[in-house]
Each structure stands twice: as C-alpha cells, then as structure tokens.
Amino acid sequence: MDLPDHKTKIVCTIGPASSSEDVLRELILQGMNVARLNFSHGDLDDHRTIIKRIRTIAGELNRVVAIMADLPGPKIRVGIIQDEPMILEKGAHVTLTSRDVLGKDLLIPVQYKQITDSVVPGSPIYLNDGFIQLDCVSVEGEDIHCEVVVGGPLFSKKGINLPGSQMFINPITGRDLEIVDFGLEEGLSIFCLSFIESKEDIIQVRNYAESQGKEIFIVSKIEREEAVKNIDAIIKESDAIMIARGDLGVEIPIQDVPIVQKNIIHKANLMSTPIITATQMLESMTGNIRPTRAEATDVANAIIDGTDAVMLSAETAVGTYPVETVKMMSKIARSTEKWRDHTTIGLEMMKKAIHKMHPGVEDMISIQVNDALRSLPIRYVITPTVSGKTPRHISRFRPDIWILAFSRYPLTCEQLAMQYAVYPVLTRQKVFDWEETAMDALKKSDNIGEGDMVILTQGQISGHGKPGGTNLLKFIVVK
Numbered sequence: 282m283d284l285p286d287h288k289t290k291i292v293c294t295i296g297p298a299s300s301s302e303d304v305l306r307e308l309i310l311q312g313m314n315v316a317r318l319n320f321s322h323g324d325l326d327d328h329r330t331i332i333k334r335i336r337t338i339a340g341e342l343n344r345v346v347a348i349m350a351d352l353p354g355p356k357i358r359v360g361i362i363q364d365e366p367m368i369l370e371k372g373a374h375v376t377l378t379s380r381d382v383l384g385k386d387l388l389i390p391v392q393y394k395q396i397t398d399s400v401v402p403g404s405p406i407y408l409n410d411g412f413i414q415l416d417c418v419s420v421e422g423e424d425i426h427c428e429v430v431v432g433g434p435l436f437s438k439k440g441i442n443l444p445g446s447q448m449f450i451n452p453i454t455g456r457d458l459e460i461v462d463f464g465l466e467e468g469l470s471i472f473c474l475s476f477i478e479s480k481e482d483i484i485q486v487r488n489y490a491e492s493q494g495k496e497i498f499i500v501s502k503i504e505r506e507e508a509v510k511n512i513d514a515i516i517k518e519s520d521a522i523m524i525a526r527g528d529l530g531v532e533i534p535i536q537d538v539p540i541v542q543k544n545i546i547h548k549a550n551l552m553s554t555p556i557i558t559a560t561q562m563l564e565s566m567t568g569n570i571r572p573t574r575a576e577a578t579d580v581a582n583a584i585i586d587g588t589d590a591v592m593l594s595a596e597t598a599v600g601t602y603p604v605e606t607v608k609m610m611s612k613i614a615r616s617t618e619k620w621r622d623h624t625t626i627g628l629e630m631m632k633k634a635i636h637k638m639h640p641g642v643e644d645m646i647s648i649q650v651n652d653a654l655r656s657l658p659i660r661y662v663i664t665p666t667v668s669g670k671t672p673r674h675i676s677r678f679r680p681d682i683w684i685l686a687f688s689r690y691p692l693t694c695e696q697l698a699m700q701y702a703v704y705p706v707l708t709r710q711k712v713f714d715w716e717e718t719a720m721d722a723l724k725k726s727d728n729i730g731e732g733d734m735v736i737l738t739q740g741q742i743s744g745h746g747k748p749g750g751t752n753l754l755k756f757i758v759v760k
C-alpha cells in the first residue's frame with residue numbers, strides 16, 4: 282500500500298491542459314484523487330476518451346481515482362461573440378438579446394429565451410463570474426437594454442448570473458438527464474448537480490437513475506441562495522456536497538461566502554457527508570508558477586474548517602501549470618494537517634455536537650475509535666465496508682492515521698476517494714476473514730511490523746447473509 286503523505290483529498294478538473302496521458306499520470310502521482318469532468322465544456326466523445334484514459338492509467342498505477350461527472354444544470358451563458366473580446370466600458374449602453382444572433386457592436390446574445398421575463402428594470406445582471414456588472418434599464422420584446430456598471434472584456438460562452446431574479450428553468454434540465462444516461466453507459470456513478478435549490482431536485486435525478494436500475498452517488502453543488510436556505514434537507518438527501526464558490530459568490534453577497542462555507546462544512550461533517558470546497562483555490566496558478574499567500578491560506582483554512590476535499594478548476598483544466606498546482610496543493614495540505622495532529626479542538630467540538638444529536642451505534646463506534654487513537658499507539662483503522670458508511674463516520678473526526686477501507690465494491694471505493702483520511706482498498710474476492718485479509722495486505726506491503734497495533738471494525742452478517750451495521754471493535758497487536 283502506497284499511502285500518500287497527506288489526507289485531504291484533491292479534485293482536479295480535467296480539460297485541454299490535463300487530458301494527455303502524461304499529464305494525467307503526473308496528476309495522479311502528485312495527489313489527484315478525483316477527476317472532475319465538467320460537461321458544460323467539451324463533447325461526449327472527448328469525455329469518453331478521457332474516462333477510458335484515466336481508468337487505464339489509474340489501473341497501471343494501482344490507484345483508486347474517482348471520476349465525477351459535473352452536469353451543466355441551467356447555467357445561462359453568453360452566445361458567440363464575433364470579435365473576442367468585446368470590450369464593455371463603464372457607463373456604456375449595451376443590449377442583451379434572446380434572439381439567435383452573433384455578438385457584435387455591443388449586442389450580446391444570451392442562451393436563455395426567458396431572460397426577458399426574468400429581469401425587470403433595475404435588476405443587476407452579472408457576466409463572467411461577476412467580473413462584469415450590468416443594470417437592466419428596460420425590456421423591449423426580445424431585447425434587454427442595460428447600462429454597464431462594472432466593465433471589462435467579454436468572451437463567448439461566459440456565464441450569466443441573475444441573483445434575485447425569478448428563473449424559468451428547472452434546476453434539472455433534459456440535457457442533464459442525457460448526460461446521466463451517457464455516464465451510466467460509461468460506468469460512472471458520481472454525478473454533480475449544478476444550481477439545485479431543494480431536495481426535490483436530488484430526488485428527481487436519483488429516481489431517474491433508479492428507473493434504469495442504477496444507484497448513483499450525488500454531489501449537490503451549493504451555488505444558489507435557495508440551496509443555502511435549504512441546506513439541512515439537501516445534506517440529508519445528498520451523498521456529498523460541493524461548495525461551488527464560483528457561482529455562489531455572485532448569487533449571494535461575496536462577503537457572506539466565507540461564513541456560508543464554514544457553516545456548511547460543519548453541518549456536513551456532523552452528518553458524515555463528504556464535502557468538497559471548490560473554485561479559485563489556487564486561481565493565480567492558472568498562469569503563474571506560485572500561488573499568492575492569500576490562496577495558500579485559503580486552501581489551509583478550508584482544511585481547518587473541515588473540508589474533505591479541495592478542488593482545482595481552471596488551474597488544471599486550462600492552466601499552464603496543472604501538475605505544479607496539484608503538487609502545491611498537496612504541500613499545503615501536508616503542512617496544515619501536521620498542525621491539526623497537535624490539536625484536539627475539532628475532536629472535542631464534534632463529540633459534543635454528536636452527543637446533542639440522537640447518536641446511534643455507529644456514532645458511538647466512531648467516537649470510541651477516535652478516543653482510542655488519542656491514547657494508544659494505533660497505526661491504522663481497518664474498516665471493511667459495503668456502503669462506505671463506517672469509514673465516513675470515523676473520518677469526520679479528522680484522525681491523524683489512515684482509515685483503510687477494504688471493500689469488494691469498486692463503486693464504493695471510488696466514492697470513498699473524496700473522503701478525508703480514507704484509503705480505499707478494493708478486494709478482488711469475497712472475504713471471509715477480514716482480520717487475516719487486512720493483516721496480510723499490510724504485512725505484504727511493509728506497512729506494519731511486529732508489536733504494531735491496529736483497530737478493526739466489524740459488523741454482523743444477518744441471517745439473510747446481508748451485512749448489518751458495524752457494531753464491533755477489535756484491537757489487534759501484530760505478532
């Protein structure tokens with residue numbers, strides 16, 4: 282077992298800068314655990330090729346690399362601008378139009394027919410992740426006349442945000458479901474839902490996959506005010522959460538993003554729901570070999586907040602230094618985790634909060650394990666798992682040793698790839714004696730020696746041969 286030197290997981294968006302075999306291999310070697318494919322960009326054939334390539338290389342390197350399909354959702358975009366960029370000057374008058382035209386002479390096509398119903402005079406309209414701001418002056422047929430409040434260069438296909446305006450598109454689009462079909466055909470199980478507002482959006486996609494006999498793992502992206510309001514129900518219904526700060530930082534006041542991030546991470550930790558912090562983490566490394574101090578600090582703070590994974594977007598999709606960026610992220614993670622190992626603040630807070638909920642057997646097991654880790658020289662926690670639940674429960678305390686999650690299920694292993702401190706190990710055959718299997722694997726790879734102590738969690742198999750919940754802890758001293 283080739284255990285990494287940091288326990289925070291790294292998600293990389295794969296794009297033109299990172300889809301070659303060489304770069305993918307380096308990304309994996311430097312610490313990428315999850316490859317994110319953004320289906321807002323690229324065509325399906327390209328994505329299919331990249332999926333195959335990632336699987337081949339991960340297999341060669343004997344690493345678990347999860348593949349995550351990020352669905353476009355109802356993101357509104359600018360159409361095609363003829364002479365890019367179109368320069369929008371402060372105070373200028375421009376026209377957005379839902380007509381199917383090429384963008385030129387301060388006329389900007391928009392790929393959302395009902396934009397004329399969504400906005401009213403006075404509505405703010407943000408372009409390009411909020412870098413450009415327009416105010417609606419008047420709506421006339423299919424045209425919206427606007428004044429530029431904050432100017433800048435505008436390129437084709439950039440996103441449009443209409444915070445506070447009523448939207449007339451369902452968060453789950455027909456295109457999203459087509460991509461779910463494609464993903465299922467390619468054997469993917471992890472899907473990110475963009476711009477969802479309530480748990481019903483999650484249920485809709487889950488039911489859609491179920492109607493095809495497939496179980497999927499849903500990462501709910503929090504990037505709308507409505508989703509922040511409904512966060513408790515959304516976490517309950519989701520398999521994982523992503524704080525998608527790119528759109529979120531335009532949809533809600535940017536100064537609220539840090540606190541929303543902290544609150545959502547804490548809630549997700551309590552529910553043992555894996556959480557990804559995304560966007561602009563090392564943004565300046567898209568073009569520079571080193572990040573800013575503020576960016577390095579942002580990555581560290583997200584880890585201290587309790588994030589399971591940190592995500593790279595443009596940095597790895599289109600940046601000049603994709604491999605160096607992942608390397609930098611790994612280094613920041615390692616350094617931050619070293620500090621965490623000397624503090625018990627997180628553990629105590631989490632224990633208190635869990636006792637206040639209605640803890641179950643697995644909650645108590647996870648507390649016991651983490652208490653034991655503090656008092657005994659334990660090297661690993663071994664958690665045989667079907668669904669991934671037990672390793673997730675233990676992981677939320679952010680232990681300083683690895684949780685080795687042995688599973689027969691490849692999809693469970695993939696889904697655990699985004700979980701802090703969890704190292705998934707795929708077992709090829711049905712295992713009857715987990716103690717023997719796990720100890721053999723550890724000894725074979727020199728991860729353990731005589732006198733070392735490990736914890737094994739186990740569940741009982743019910744009369745029907747179905748696995749029950751974990752309810753046993755065993756302390757093993759290696760002989």
Ligand SMILES: Nc1ncnc2c1ncn2[C@@H]1O[C@H](COP(=O)(O)OP(=O)(O)OP(=O)(O)O)[C@@H](O)[C@H]1O
Binds near residue numbers: 297321351353528599
């Ligand atoms: N498969 C791809 N092909 C081409 N460019 C890509 C691809 N994936 C990402 N990119 C580029 O990388 C940039 C950053 O990626 P990111 O996933 O954050 O996209 P986005 O469109 O800003 O976000 P989202 O659609 O998730 O809200 C994008 O603006 C796009 O230019």
Ligand SMILES: CC(=O)C(=O)O
Binds near residue numbers: 559
């Ligand atoms: C990742 C993403 O969609 C965002 O940050 O908006």
Ligand SMILES: [K+]
Binds near residue numbers: 319320321351354
């Ligand atoms: K997307």
Ligand SMILES: [Mg+2]
Binds near residue numbers: 525528529
């Ligand atoms: Mg987004």
